[in-house]
Every structure is written in structure tokens, then in C-alpha cells.
Amino acid sequence: MAEDILLGDDFLRQLMSVGEVDLLVAIPTYNNAGTVAQTIQAIENSYQQNFVRDRVVILNVDGGSTDHTTDTILSMNGKKSAAHRGITSLRTVHRVTTQYGRSPSQGMALRTILAAADLLRARSCAIVSPATTNLDPSWIANLLRPAYRQDFAFVAPLYSRTKFQGLLARNLLYPMSRAVFGLRIREMYSDEWGFSGRLATQCLNQNLWGEEAVRNRPEAWMAVTAICSGMKCCQSFLGPKAPPPPGSGPDIVETIRQTVGNLFWCFETFQEHWMDRTGTEAVPTFGSDHELLPEDAPASQEKSFELFRTGVKELDTILSSILRPDTLAQIRSIAGAEAGKFRFEPELWVRMMYEFAASYHRSVIARDHILQALVPLYRGHLYSFLLEHRGSSVEEMEADSEALCVEFERQKPYLIERWKAKS
């Protein structure tokens, strides 16, 4: 399959000169000249410290940077870090760079990485983001080891996070994917993850690369592929997740389109695998479990509540084609509440999310419109969450998150019922 992908002559020449490898760490870049050097350094340090005898390669796939990202990587060749302290790899740390396109695409980047991993017969691979400013050499080792030494196919990262960080993941993506697919993988949507060469080849051979969901969030698709193929999955603790610079990255609308769209698409694509599955299983975790760190409550999110109210009022026609009448009536009712007394009950949130997933499945309207219609409702739930947990302790928040996961599991039969319903 790797041969079917249009890999440039120069890229193929570089791969051939590397030969076979044990480990591959890939960095998808797009205008990351400012941070890519420290990422490369962290990977090299990790190789030097943890995989002295192994055949390794660093692969950079670039989406058409205009800030000389690739030049920065190439100009680093041969420079040794002071952190080596006399430990030198017995093998050459190869660096391969290629440009997969003129505009960035996570799906194309991953496809190129998988093709390279397949050609190099890499046993274990990891992907790291150059935007992660606190990347530590131990992170790389933690992502590579489970697939290299213990036959795990997919290695999800675990981070320590502050209380109000990653709320979409905590309130929607994790509990919903856990309830549906039955595995407790916390960070399915992340910038760093690891996988085995076997999973790389299997994903590469799938004819799904044209799907928007795969192009946008290929990491979650890889995870679900591993789960549904019966491959072993695990989690590996990395460290604190550094928040990205304010205003960078996609906004909430785009994030929901990409992540929730991907999740709903995975529900549909892998429906035979989860329909009859009941209960959830914990996955092996390396290192400490995820940590929640205390944090001051964020500034008032009154605007989120206003956007929720406006959304419920203005999108009534659209919501009535997505939600059941009684669910919509309840949402209309809470939208009329005072801002200070507003509460989005978990039972309603879960039922609403399952109705959204079923409507996406039946394409009651354009799918992208269904996802966009979710945004104001998510904002309402976010506001309710922040209002409720403004003064909550870490333990209280953890207990609440777990209760939400259990509610998603309890209502899974409702998802199946709505999924199979004709209207």
C-alpha cells in the first residue's frame, strides 16, 4: 500500500538510505521554525538516553511551511546537545524530511508517516507536536516503549491538567467514546500518541483517507481502529499539558466540527463493533494516572450563556429536526432560567448528545450543520459546569466527571434505540 502513495523520489531515497528501523518518531510541522529545534532535540535526547542500541529515525513531514521550518531541522544535523553527558548512541540517529503538500493536513501528514513506517518496517512509532513547548525526552520513551517492548498497538497519552483545562474532552469526548466503545481511554484526541508498526500497516491499508473525519483527526480514528480490531491499547503518563498560547489553534466551532464530527463518524463506521458491547474496561496505564491540578476559576462566562440562549431561540427549527420534542422542550425551558440558577442536568446533556449522534447517523440535515448546531448547546453546558464547579475541589470534580461517564453508560441503550429508529 505504501507504494500506492505518491512519495517523492528524494523522500524514497532518504528512506532507502536509512534501511530498516526499530523506532520512528515523527513530527508533523507547519510553520514551526520557532519550536521545532527543541522538539528535535528532545527526541534525540530520548533516543540517546533510552534506546542506545536501537535503530532509530526522526521523520519530519511538512505541510508547506513558509518560515524555513525544514531548513531549521536540516541545519541542526550533527549538533550534539549538552544533555548527552557522554552517552552516545551506538547507531546513527537518522533524520528524514519531506513535504507532503502545500497546505497542512493532519490526515495527509499521518498517511505519509504510516507509509514511511511501513517501508522502514518500524516496530514502534510515536508522533509528537512541535507546538508542545514542554516536550520532555521521557515523553518520547513513554510513547514508544509499550508498543516496542510489550506488544501494545495504540498508546494514548495521559497528562496532568488544570481543573478547567480540556473541558470538551472531559464532558463530552471521553465519556461518550468510553460508553460507546467500552474502553476507558482518556485522551483519544491529542497531539502526541504512539502506535505499533502493525497498526500503522493496518491503517495505511484502509481506504478511508479521503474521509473528512480521518483527514481532520486521524489519531482518534487510529485509536478506534485498534479498539475495534481487538488490538491492545494502553495509556502512558507524560506530564503536564502546557496550554497553547492564547488565541492560537482552532476556535470552539472548528474544534467541535473536527472532534465531535470524527467521533460521530467513528460511531457510524464501526457500528457493528459497539452495538452489542456492554460495560466498559479500564486499559493498562503506564506511569501515574491522570492528574487534575488546582486552578483559579476562570473569568465569568456569561457570554457563553448568552450565546446558548440566542442559539436555542434562533436555531429552534434546526434543533427541532435534530432533537426529540420532549428533549427540545426541556432545553427551551432551561434556556429561560436566570443565569445564576442555570443548570444543565447530566441526564439531559447525555440524552441530547445521543440524539445528536443518531441524527448525524440519519443525516436529518447536512451533517456539518448538525455539528454546528451543537455549539451553542455545548456553550450552555460549559456555563453550567463552570457555575457548578467554581468552588469545587479536585476530588469533587473528579467524582462529577465519573458520574457523567456512568450516565453516558446508563443511557447507551437509548443511543442504540435512537440509532436504529427510522425517524
Added chain:
Amino acid sequence: MKDTIVQGLQQAYLNLFHMIAEFLPRLVVMLVIILSGLLVAYALKYMVRAVLRLTKLDRLSEEAGASRVLRMAALPSMTEVLSRSVFWITLLGFILIGISILNIAGLQEQISRLLRLLPEIVVAMLILFLGLVIANFLSRAALLAAVNAGYASPKMLSWSIRFGILILAIAMALDELGVARQTVIAAFSIVFGAFMLGLAIAFGLGGQGLARSFLERSLGEKKEDKADELQPL
């Protein structure tokens, strides 16, 4: 003189009687034909609906993506659209046959003209259908984008887009039919131009504040807005 008038009246009465005597049976025949047409159309509609349900056309249409297009245009399912089309086409055919029985001079010619126009009518209907689909899709997309961006009056924006596209589609359909071509083009230009001018004036003068906030949001403050939102992942 008197006899002539009486004879004239008698003749007129006889002529009227003959006309009615000739016309009434035709009218009855026409009504019978239309009534039969109605029955046949209903029968065909139910038959087509049953056959299409048996063949699970809706599922096929769902898989092919045609149902999605119909839903976008707020139209019923494929089975319903086809069975209703069969009903109306059959009824229209019987009505035309019925009218032709009346043998009214000029009407025959109009009916033949209508039949000759049939291909153009189909194309015009297709244009209207596509216009409706596009108008619904884009107006909904605009509504969602405006609501999520927190713009004021999102429904007005959505309605404006729907109205503009529908006007364009209607003008194109009428142009296809060749109905008062010059008038339609002139009317379209006037209505569309007035609509856009109205929007420009309303937005520029009536909504200076709105325009300012829109531009500020689009050009300057978007990053701050994003920064205000909590990191979702």
C-alpha cells in the same frame, strides 16, 4: 317588422339551444374525464407508493444521498415526491384531454402550446428546485455561522440570503420559460438591486454600531474572543 324580430329571436334562441345542446354533453364528458382522471391519479399514486415502499426506494435514496438533498429543500421522502408527481402529472393529463373535448377555438391552440413548452417547464421546475435546495442550505449555514459567532440579527441575515437566491432562481426559471423575458430581467435587476441597496443603506446608516462591531470582530477582536474561550482539548 315584428315577424322579422320574432324570427331573429327564435333563431337566436334556437342557436343558443343548439350551442347548449352541443356544449352540455361535452362539458359532462369533460367532467367525467376529469373525475375519472382524479380516480385514476389517486389509484396510481397509491400503487406507485406501495410499489416504491416494497422496493425500499427510500433506503436506496438515503444511501445515494438524494434524501439528504430533499431534506435540505424541506421536501418529503423520495417515495412521497414520486407518488405525488405521478398523481399530478396524471391529473394534469386528464384535465388537458377533458378541456380539449370542449372544442373551444383558441383553447386547443393554447393546450398544444403548453404541451410544446413541456420541456422548458421541466427545466424551469428543476431550476426552481435547485434554487430552493441551495437557498435552504446556504441560509441555514449562514444562520448557524451567525449564531455561533454571536452576531446580532442572525435570522435577518439568513432570510436575506434565502430571499436573494430565490429571487435569482425564479428569474432564471421565468427566463427559461420565455415569459416576458425583458420584463423579468428588468424586474429582477430592479428588485435585486433595490434589495442590495436596501441592505447597504440599512447596514451602513441604520446599523453603524452593528457594522462597527462586525468589522471589529472580523478584523481585530477575533483573537481576543478566542482567547476568552477556555481551551476545549
